[in-house]
Amino acid sequence: MKADPQDQRRLLDLQAIDTALAQLAHRRRTMPEHAELDGLARELSALEDERVRAQVAVDDLDRDIARLERDVEQVRIRKDKDQARLTVGTGPARELEALQHEMASLNRRQTELEDAELELMEQRETAQGVLDGVEQRLATAREKRDEVERRRDETLAGIGKEEEFKVAARRPLAADLPADLVALYDRIRESAGGLAAALLRGGRCGGCRLDLSGADKARIRAADPDEVVRCEDCRRIMVRTAESGL
Incomplete structure (x- = not known):
């Protein structure tokens, strides 16, 4: 030729x-932000799984606490009825004695339920702390991801402008050859x-x-x-x- x-x-x-x-x-393909975002995506996925587990733990404890509160309320209602009958003091002595035994039993049952509820509430406080910690880490990771995405987009925009300039210069040169x-x-x-x-x-x-x-x-x-x-x-x-x- x-x-x-x-x-x-x-x-x-x-x-x-x-x-x-x-x-x-090559710069576009190998920008460090790409690898950083991949790492953050994996971190966020793991944290989201951890958050779900922490939320389930809190929800389970809330459900158990609510159940104990209902049980305590039922015991209180039963105690109030028995106390009202004892206050009136009418009826056979044997029946009144049985009511007194039942009141003692109900008091023990209420104490047991309230102790169990208190223990669950302490566990719930700990579980909530774990959940709050995970959510804070999630928020921090999301903020970091947003910042990296901003840097990536700025860099890509700069590369795009340079590419446009080079392509615009190439076109007439190639056409003239x-x-x-x-x-x-x-x-x-x-x-x-x-x-x-x-x-x-x-x-x-x-x-x-x-x-x-x-x-x-x-x-x-x-x-x-x-x-x-x-x-x-x-x-x-x-x-x-x-x-x-x-």
């Missing part, structure tokens, strides 16, 4: 833009990891960084200035200048 030497040199400008775009894409030269450049760039055109400097290919053999140098010296020469090793386009060392 033949192309004006000036157009060949302008391929280096096109390559510089494409290299910058590739670097921006010969179509067949750009097509060759794009094919090589796709197959060679993004680098398609490099400077030939000091007898060394700027693509693969290998020194040219004597035969390669002789071949390139013999080529017309408008001949598009390629490296025998990496097959990239080598752009010749006064610094090529031929």
